[in-house]
Amino acid sequence: MKKLLVLLAIVAFVIAMPFIGNKSTTVKNPHKLDADGNFIMYDWHHEGFKETSRTGTNPEWDYMLKPVQVSERVWCFFGAMEMPTKENAGDMSNSCYIKGNDSWIAWDSGPSYIFAKQAHAAMKKIADLPVKTVIVSHEHDDHWLGNNYYKETQGALIVGPKSVNVNYLGYDEHTGKPGENTREIPPQTRMIRALYQNAIRGTKLASVDRSFEDTTKFSAHGVEFEYVKVGYAHSEEDWFLYLPEDKVVLVGDVVMNGRVTSNRDGIVVGQLNALKAIKARDWNHLVPGHGFITDKTGADESIQYFTLLKDRVLEGIEEEIHPDYITRSVTLEEFRDKDLYYLLSPGNVFRSYEELEMYDGDEEDEEEEEEEGEE
Numbered sequence: 001m002k003k004l005l006v007l008l009a010i011v012a013f014v015i016a017m018p019f020i021g022n023k024s025t026t027v028k029n030p031h032k033l034d035a036d037g038n039f040i041m042y043d044w045h046h047e048g049f050k051e052t053s054r055t056g057t058n059p060e061w062d063y064m065l066k067p068v069q070v071s072e073r074v075w076c077f078f079g080a081m082e083m084p085t086k087e088n089a090g091d092m093s094n095s096c097y098i099k100g101n102d103s104w105i106a107w108d109s110g111p112s113y114i115f116a117k118q119a120h121a122a123m124k125k126i127a128d129l130p131v132k133t134v135i136v137s138h139e140h141d142d143h144w145l146g147n148n149y150y151k152e153t154q155g156a157l158i159v160g161p162k163s164v165n166v167n168y169l170g171y172d173e174h175t176g177k178p179g180e181n182t183r184e185i186p187p188q189t190r191m192i193r194a195l196y197q198n199a200i201r202g203t204k205l206a207s208v209d210r211s212f213e214d215t216t217k218f219s220a221h222g223v224e225f226e227y228v229k230v231g232y233a234h235s236e237e238d239w240f241l242y243l244p245e246d247k248v249v250l251v252g253d254v255v256m257n258g259r260v261t262s263n264r265d266g267i268v269v270g271q272l273n274a275l276k277a278i279k280a281r282d283w284n285h286l287v288p289g290h291g292f293i294t295d296k297t298g299a300d301e302s303i304q305y306f307t308l309l310k311d312r313v314l315e316g317i318e319e320e321i322h323p324d325y326i327t328r329s330v331t332l333e334e335f336r337d338k339d340l341y342y343l344l345s346p347g348n349v350f351r352s353y354e355e356l357e358m359y360d361g362d363e364e365d366e367e368e369e370e371e372e373g374e375e
C-alpha cells in the first residue's frame with residue numbers, strides 16, 4: 001500500500017512538472033514573430049508579479065520593457081492586447097526604435113514619460129545612443145505621450161501629424177502654430193486620467209515640431225525613410241513609416257492583428273486606402289500599432305476585417321436595416337476569437353453604418369450621386 005502511494009506521488013509529480021515554476025507565456029504562432037524567431041511577452045499577468053513595482057504605491061512604475069528585434073536595425077516594444085488600464089499602465093500599443101549612425105530614431109513614444117524613459121534605458125544597453133528624432137503615427141495618446149521625455153532630456157525633434165497640435169493643444173488649424181485658441185492648460189487625455197500617478201507622472205503634452213503636408217522622403221541619422229500620409233483612416237490624420245533599405249514598414253494603428261481594431265475615430269473607406277498604400281510598398285516585416293504578427297501576413301487580418309465590414313454594412317444599408325438593429329444583423333463572426341471583439345466590433349459596425357450611409361465614393365454608387373445632383 002505504501003509503495004503504491006509513493007508511486008502515485010511520483011506519477012503526480014511528473015505530471016505536474018511542466019507547471020512547476022513555469023512563468024513563461026505560451027505564444028501560439030511563434031513563427032510569425034521577430035526575425036530571430038523568439039518573442040518576449042511581458043509577465044505582468046502572473047501571480048508572482050503582483051507585489052513588485054507594478055502597483056500605484058511604488059516610487060516609479062516598472063514597465064518591465066524588453067525590446068524585440070524585428071530586423072537588423074529595428075527593435076520594438078509590444079504592448080498588451082487590451083484597452084489602457086491601471087494594470088497595464090497604458091502599455092498596450094507598439095513602439096519601435098530604429099538604429100541610426102549617431103542616434104536612435106523612435107517611432108511612436110508610448111503612453112507616458114516614464115515608459116519612454118524606461119524604453120530608452122533598455123535600448124541604451126543595445127547601443128548607447130541618444131534619441132534625436134521621434135516620428136509619430138497618429139494622435140491617439142497611447143502612441144505619443146512619451147514625446148516630452150525625448151524633447152526634454154534628449155532635445156529631440158518631434159515629427160508628426162499636425163492633428164496632435166491642433167486637437168490637443170489648440171494650435172491653429174492652418175498654420176499648425178500656436179494661435180488664438182491655444183490652450184494654456186492642455187487637456188487631460190484618457191491616459192492621464194486612467195493611469196496611476198507613479199506611471200503618468202512627468203508626462204506633459206509636447207507639441208509636434210515638424211509636420212508635413214504630404215508624403216515625404218527624407219534621410220535622418222543615415223537611415224532612409226518614406227513618411228507616408230494616408231490621411232483620415234484610423235484617426236483624423238494617419239501616417240506610416242517605410243524604411244526602403246530595411247524593407248520594414250511601421251504602420252501605426254491602420255493595422256492591428258490578434259485583436260479587433262477600434263474604428264471610433266476612423267473611417268472604413270480611409271482604412272482600406274491606407275491598407276492599399278501599405279500593400280504597394282516592398283517589405284518583409286511590418287509592425288502593427290497593436291498586435292504581434294510582424295511577417296508578410298501582418299496586414300492580412302486588417303484587410304479582411306475592413307473589407308468584410310464595408311461589404312456587410314453596405315448590404316445592411318441596401319436591405320434598409322434600421323440603425324437600431326444594424327449591430328445585431330451585421331457581425332464579423334470570423335473575428336469572434338480575437339481580443340476585444342465583443343467590446344469593439346459592434347461599435348465599428350455602427351460607426352461604419354453612419355459613414356457608409358452617406359458614402360458616394362466609387363463606381364458602384366453612381367445612382368446615388370446623380371440623385372444628389374452634385375459632383
Ligand SMILES: [Zn+2]
Pocket residue numbers: 138140234235253
Ligand atoms: Zn489609435
